[in-house]
Amino acid sequence: MSKVFVFAEHKNGALRRGAMELLQAAQKSGNTVVGMAVGTGADKAAVEMGHHGAKEVHIIKDSSLDAYNPEIYAAALSLVLDRVQPQILLASATSTAKDLFPKIAARLKTGIVSDCTELNISGDNVTVKKPLYSEKTFATASFENSPLKIVLMRANQLPVVAADISKAAALIEHALTKPDLKTIVKEIVKGTSEKLDLTEATIIVSGGRGLKEAGNFKLLNDLADVLGATVGASRAVVDSGWVSHSMQVGQTGKTVAPTLYIAVGISGAIQHLAGMSGSKVIVAINNDPGAPIFQKATYGIVGDLFDVIPKLTEEFKKVLKH
Amino acid sequence: MKVFVCIKQVPDTETKIKIGPDASSIDLTGIKWVINPYDEYAIEEAVKYREANVGTQVFVLSAGPLKRISESLRTALAMGADEGIAINAPENLDSYSTARALAEVIRAEDGAGLIFTGKLAIDDNASSVSQMLAEFLGLPHATVVSKFTASPEGVTVERDIEGGAKEIIKLTPPAVIGANKGLNTPRYASLPGIMKAKKKVLKEIEFASLNISASEIKVRYSQFHLPTEKPPVKILTGDSQHQVSALVQLLRDEAKVL
Ligand SMILES: Cc1cc2nc3c(=O)[nH]c(=O)nc-3n(C[C@H](O)[C@H](O)[C@H](O)COP(=O)(O)OP(=O)(O)OC[C@H]3O[C@@H](n4cnc5c(N)ncnc54)[C@H](O)[C@@H]3O)c2cc1C
Ligand SMILES: Nc1ncnc2c1ncn2[C@@H]1O[C@H](COP(=O)(O)O)[C@@H](O)[C@H]1O
Numbered sequence: 001m002s003k004v005f006v007f008a009e010h011k012n013g014a015l016r017r018g019a020m021e022l023l024q025a026a027q028k029s030g031n032t033v034v035g036m037a038v039g040t041g042a043d044k045a046a047v048e049m050g051h052h053g054a055k056e057v058h059i060i061k062d063s064s065l066d067a068y069n070p071e072i073y074a075a076a077l078s079l080v081l082d083r084v085q086p087q088i089l090l091a092s093a094t095s096t097a098k099d100l101f102p103k104i105a106a107r108l109k110t111g112i113v114s115d116c117t118e119l120n121i122s123g124d125n126v127t128v129k130k131p132l133y134s135e136k137t138f139a140t141a142s143f144e145n146s147p148l149k150i151v152l153m154r155a156n157q158l159p160v161v162a163a164d165i166s167k168a169a170a171l172i173e174h175a176l177t178k179p180d181l182k183t184i185v186k187e188i189v190k191g192t193s194e195k196l197d198l199t200e201a202t203i204i205v206s207g208g209r210g211l212k213e214a215g216n217f218k219l220l221n222d223l224a225d226v227l228g229a230t231v232g233a234s235r236a237v238v239d240s241g242w243v244s245h246s247m248q249v250g251q252t253g254k255t256v257a258p259t260l261y262i263a264v265g266i267s268g269a270i271q272h273l274a275g276m277s278g279s280k281v282i283v284a285i286n287n288d289p290g291a292p293i294f295q296k297a298t299y300g301i302v303g304d305l306f307d308v309i310p311k312l313t314e315e316f317k318k319v320l321k322h
Numbered sequence: 323m324k325v326f327v328c329i330k331q332v333p334d335t336e337t338k339i340k341i342g343p344d345a346s347s348i349d350l351t352g353i354k355w356v357i358n359p360y361d362e363y364a365i366e367e368a369v370k371y372r373e374a375n376v377g378t379q380v381f382v383l384s385a386g387p388l389k390r391i392s393e394s395l396r397t398a399l400a401m402g403a404d405e406g407i408a409i410n411a412p413e414n415l416d417s418y419s420t421a422r423a424l425a426e427v428i429r430a431e432d433g434a435g436l437i438f439t440g441k442l443a444i445d446d447n448a449s450s451v452s453q454m455l456a457e458f459l460g461l462p463h464a465t466v467v468s469k470f471t472a473s474p475e476g477v478t479v480e481r482d483i484e485g486g487a488k489e490i491i492k493l494t495p496p497a498v499i500g501a502n503k504g505l506n507t508p509r510y511a512s513l514p515g516i517m518k519a520k521k522k523v524l525k526e527i528e529f530a531s532l533n534i535s536a537s538e539i540k541v542r543y544s545q546f547h548l549p550t551e552k553p554p555v556k557i558l559t560g561d562s563q564h565q566v567s568a569l570v571q572l573l574r575d576e577a578k579v580l
Contacts, residue, residue, distance in 0.1 A: 095484050099453060099465050100453075102450035102457075106421065107457055110540060111540025112541070114450060130543070131447065132447070132543070132546075133348065134444055135549065136338075136548070137546055138549060141543050142541070143540060144539060145540055146541075182461075182462035182494040183464070183491060183493055185489050186490045186491065187490040188490075189487060189488040191486025195485070245468075245482075246486035247486070251444055252503050255447065271335055280577075294557070299556050299557075299577075301562075301566070303565060311562055311563060311566045316580075
């Protein structure tokens with residue numbers, strides 16, 4: 001049997017959804033699932049990882065792993081991977097994983113595919129589906145000459161069922177020897193949003209130039225609050241300085257794949273579509289029936305957003321109460 | 323000091339993508355090729371650095387089919403880079419062997435003081451080559467960088483992470499810096515710049531001469547296909563109150579996303 005290694009990120013010990021998706025997918029493949037979590041709260045996360053299918057979880061509780069530093073993380077991963085010798089490594093394509101794992105791949109002289117949307121594991125063989133050319137094409141990626149096959153999955157692509165709290169993983173704790181550092185993270189400047197990041201959000205409400213001015217984003221914030229959604233934006237409004245670049249969806253912003261994407265006053269330029277056409281259900285609200293966004297949308301409302309959005313917020317409030 | 327900028331040539335986003343005959347690649351005919359947008363920030367930052375630090379030389383480096391990448395390299399020279407290096411390599415080289423090739427060439431040029439790249443290439447969205455290159459050269463890296471400052475004590479960058487947060491990172495150079503949008507505003511190639519670029523050195527190196535073995539290809543793509551057609555949009559009719567109730571009902575009962 002092969003070993004599938006899942007690197008799990010957590011927030012103060014609470015597993016992130018992407019990690020649950022991968023643990024469950026790994027378990028379904030019939031392979032042995034080995035997990036890893038680091039930093040303060042890793043022990044708590046490890047217990048949860050057991051519930052999601054990990055047989056064994058390696059933890060390093062060292063607080064120097066609380067913030068991401070590529071060199072310290074690479075040392076931690078090298079230590080554990082050397083011990084476990086898995087054939088497959090899965091991680092969610094977060095900003096940490098996307099930065100870290102190509103470095104690990106180079107170090108281990110092995111292959112990596114980032115930002116995948118489908119995962120097929122059969123024994124120690126893996127193929128993935130990979131969007132290319134700004135979502136305009138898809139291809140199957142397979143590995144060669146790769147002792148460890150590293151896959152970074154886009155979040156929200158795989159199902160998550162309830163945890164089985166009767167299952168438990170064996171915990172193995174390691175101590176970290178810190179390498180000599182050429183990289184020092186001096187400070188982390190907090191973002192403005194406490195919400196889930198766009199790349200992880202299951203519901204996104206995005207606004208464009210149709211909102212007319214920055215202050216009108218309040219309409220979207222209210223709607224997002226009711227839905228537990230994260231607010232995104234088109235480049236036009238980011239460039240106008242209404243909202244920060246971290247909220248931009250599209251080719252030069254973030255690639256997102258929520259289950260529900262609500263585009264409000266966004267025309268649907270090809271560069272915007274490049275970042276969100278992987279969404280499961282797309283709702284477009286726009287007063288121009290010819291707006292290209294309607295060609296990608298599942299449901300459309302042709303109307304004035306200033307009339308529609310407050311009503312929609314009220315309607316969701318009513319329905320979600322039950 | 324030598325500063326290297328790695329640029330990838332990619333299809334322009336507006337280009338329509340078609341699938342090649344045996345679905346083992348896209349159809350390359352009629353594609354308009356451009357410099358990967360993030361690599362333009364990398365070029366600009368390198369040129370700015372050179373302007374502020376006399377004695378710096380900016381080398382721009384690209385791997386891919388010689389004829390087409392030469393065009394992008396000339397554009398980079400017109401933006402102000404001093405010398406170009408084209409690595410004549412096959413289409414669709416994977417991230418690993420690309421990074422190996424870039425590393426070999428930079429090493430043969432006696433190493434770099436700084437290396438600028440883009441945070442990702444918009445064709446394969448791999449965000450891998452920068453970090454691999456750094457690892458192969460034994461250098462630190464930072465990606466998704468929206469602010470860069472160099473001082474005698476080292477290099478400080480701002481790296482954009484999730485939720486709009488930023489990490490302030492200090493690196494001991496040489497280092498690889500992966501540029502994000504916001505780092506600067508890339509200049510256009512001016513007419514005098516274009517004229518000057520024609521006289522600048524553009525060196526050609528064969529990928530095959532770099533001793534990168536076949537076992538260093540790690541990932542292969544196959545079965546290219548277009549996204550599945552979505553069913554046509556359902557436009558909700560009636561007055562706005564009807565529209566929103568119908569929408570919420572469909573989201574709950576038909577799409578089941580609430
Ligand atoms: C290299 C490059 C990269 C790019 N990257 C990105 C990217 O990452 N993300 C991105 O989004 N864009 C990107 N763009 C820009 C893109 O081409 C568009 O310019 C941009 O997406 C337009 O934003 P918008 O839809 O908000 O504005 P507009 O195109 O101006 O659309 C506004 C829409 O609002 C509608 N509207 C107006 N008033 C109302 C109302 N009262 N009620 C309802 N609807 C109303 C209008 O009908 C219109 O459709 C990029 C462009 C280039 C060249
Ligand atoms: N073929 C290439 N030639 C030169 N630089 C490249 C090449 N491929 C990738 N890069 C650099 O690596 C960055 C990240 O690319 P990628 O890992 O493909 O997303 C790009 O923005 C370029 O700076």
